[in-house]
Amino acid sequence: MLISEQQLKLQFIQDCLSNKNDNNKGVAKPFLKWAGGKTQLLEQFSYYFPKELKEGLTNYYYEPFLGSGAVFFYIAQKYQIKKAFLSDINDDLVITFSVVQNNVYELINELSIIKSEYISKNEDERKNYYYKIREQYNVEKVHIKYDKYYEDLIPRAAKLIFLNKTCFNGLYRLNRKGEFNVPFGRYKNPRILDIDNLLNANRILQIADISITDFENIKDKIINDKFFVYLDPPYRPISNTSSFTSYSKYDFSEEDQIRLANFFCTLSKNGNKVMLSNSDPKNENPSDSFFDDLYKGFSIYRVKANRMINCKSNKRGSLTELLIINYKQQPN
Ligand SMILES: C[S@@+](CC[C@H](N)C(=O)[O-])C[C@H]1O[C@@H](n2cnc3c(N)ncnc32)[C@H](O)[C@@H]1O
Numbered sequence: 192m193l194i195s196e197q198q199l200k201l202q203f204i205q206d207c208l209s210n211k212n213d214n215n216k217g218v219a220k221p222f223l224k225w226a227g228g229k230t231q232l233l234e235q236f237s238y239y240f241p242k243e244l245k246e247g248l249t250n251y252y253y254e255p256f257l258g259s260g261a262v263f264f265y266i267a268q269k270y271q272i273k274k275a276f277l278s279d280i281n282d283d284l285v286i287t288f289s290v291v292q293n294n295v296y297e298l299i300n301e302l303s304i305i306k307s308e309y310i311s312k313n314e315d316e317r318k319n320y321y322y323k324i325r326e327q328y329n330v331e332k333v334h335i336k337y338d339k340y341y342e343d344l345i346p347r348a349a350k351l352i353f354l355n356k357t358c359f360n361g362l363y364r365l366n367r368k369g370e371f372n373v374p375f376g377r378y379k380n381p382r383i384l385d386i387d388n389l390l391n392a393n394r395i396l397q398i399a400d401i402s403i404t405d406f407e408n409i410k411d412k413i414i415n416d417k418f419f420v421y422l423d424p425p426y427r428p429i430s431n432t433s434s435f436t437s438y439s440k441y442d443f444s445e446e447d448q449i450r451l452a453n454f455f456c457t458l459s460k461n462g463n464k465v466m467l468s469n470s471d472p473k474n475e476n477p478s479d480s481f482f483d484d485l486y487k488g489f490s491i492y493r494v495k496a497n498r499m500i501n502c503k504s505n506k507r508g509s510l511t512e513l514l515i516i517n518y519k520q521q522p523n
Pocket residue numbers: 225226227228229230255256257258259260261262278279280281284404405406407423424425426440441442443
């Protein structure tokens with residue numbers, strides 16, 4: 192049965208109204224699955240957050256490797272901050288945050304159309320539908336303008352959320368041509384539309400300044416008042432055998448890690464609080480002191496990560512993740 196757009200809009204308004212009462216003060220969580228997402232580590236991280244943040248004395252929060260925003264959502268709801276500067280170099284990721292911030296109802300409407308088209312199909316048809324949306328998403332990319340906010344970004348954000356929820360493993364991967372090339376994922380009941388969470392995220396994002404930019408450019412936005420910066424760059428490849436081939440602007444080379452360490456030092460000289468997380472090369476090679484050398488003089492901690500070292504059973508085991516801070520660790 193074909194559902195008209197009018198019926199969908201009506202359904203959408205009913206869904207929103209029935210959700211309204213309990214979403215007013217619900218907890219906002221990341222609305223995308225993202226590689227390196229920090230949701231599992233938040234409780235451990237919170238021990239290392241600066242005392243000023245915990246005491247409500249930090250006004251400005253900066254997160255220039257935003258990803259799914261797990262740390263932002265946690266901090267913005269647990270502590271009192273006036274404003275958050277959120278950025279990432281991934282243009283499609285960032286515009287999706289902007290759409291959730293500015294046009295959440297229109298986004299929900301787009302997603303409810305996609306969802307009802309998808310859910311009504313059998314598995315083969317769903318697969319075809321996924322590849323059709325992926326193709327549209329890649330073809331339309333050249334026409335998208337990322338330097339301004341406008342309404343074409345709304346269906347684009349809806350497509351990214353749909354692809355993220357239905358692709359294999361929630362991966363985000365581009366080929367050499369910059370096309371999203373993750374295959375279809377077989378999920379029985381993918382959560383394409385989570386109205387409550389989108390509305391909660393929209394509410395929390397009202398304090399955010401959101402931009403597409405390289406991490407170093409946040410220096411132009413730094414306000415010389417009390418601030419806290421959290422840096423979570425893409426991981427340095429953990430295995431010696433995994434050769435690094437950089438072909439996308441989203442890749443992060445060893446030179447970028449060094450550039451970031453210099454940036455960390457510059458921020459520290461101004462007397463502000465900075466925290467950085469990264470993969471710990473010592474998991475695989477105890478003599479690899481790349482980060483210990485780069486961040487000499489700062490406090491380096493190792494927290495337990497839930498990721499597995501690799502799929503070979505003899506190497507299976509939990510990993511540690513590096514946490515580096517430029518201030519004294521304060522008990523909770
Ligand atoms: C490990 S992820 C961040 C994950 C995030 N903390 C979370 O919880 O989901 C790293 C992010 O850095 C972004 N990135 C890569 N190179 C960058 C650069 N030069 N400047 C800013 N962001 C960059 C990637 O697009 C990716 O979203």
